[in-house]
Amino acid sequence: MSVKITITGDLGSGKSTVCGELRKKYGLQIFSTGTIQRKIAAEMGMSTFDLNKHSESNPEIDELIDGELIKLSDFQDDIAIDSRMAWHFVNNTFNVFLTTDETIAAQRVMSDLRGPTEEYTDVQHAKELLKARKASENLRYNQKYGVNCCDLSNYDLIVDTTDISPECVADVIMEQYDKRDTNRTDPIFLISPLCLYPTQNIRATSMDTIDKYVSMISDGENINPVDIIFANGFFFIYDGHHRISAYFRSKKALVSCIMLAQNQEKVAGGMSAGQYANREFNLSKAHDWEELNTFRYLTYPSEVV
16 A cells, blocks of 8 residues: 655644655655645735635635545555645545744744745744734635644644754654554644643652653653643643653653643543643743753743633
8 A cells, every 4th residue: 555644734844844855765756735825826926825815715726726635545656745635635644743833933934935925024923924824724624624624633643843853754754654553543742842831830840750751761661651732722731741851851852742632622620721721831830841941932822722
């Protein structure tokens, strides 16, 4: 059976670059709807954001792209598909979602000049336009197909690209593809410790426990995944603060996690994930966590409900 991997995720997460690495290192053919969208936008004299807005009332744009995606179910060669909706349209695929810190995403799109269809004045402007474009795309896909592209349970693998190279991301994807369990229903999360936010006061932290986990990591022992919740685009630690601190000290770029709930899903005491994050996270805890683990967040959650 041929390899079929779909790649989607946050804007600026490096999807196209990672697909390039999958082609170069693993010989996968690449199909990209982003290229098609930018070509259509340029031909119509629009930005990609304006094209997305235009597509909300002009379904023929999506239909052009959808038709090409559906054909790929019968494609016989090994392929990676850089597409927002390939996970929905193409059969028998391993579905990957790439996430990244929003500040890093903005910096990446500003340095990745794609012509007049994507112009940004500064990082903050890029962040605002990326959020608006994401909201526009998600609205259109939800209205047209009845699916939520931001629902992380739609995917088999979620990889955080904040602090690793595109080549490493490609290696992670292929490693997880080779180890995939077709009977597994919950996604695998590999998240940067730089993008995991605390919900615990550091006074509850035991250095002896952290040191124990550091030794286990050094000895190659298996450590249970960290329990996380996802709310308004941010990952919060639900259980596993000691393990995260050990990963920081061990210079590990990715942490294996299990998502307990996201956004409005219930997590504890009848609270939603968003409500729990809003109650348990604050900037004081974040700054104490930074001091404990000697790093600085690039982005702080401002609203999680």
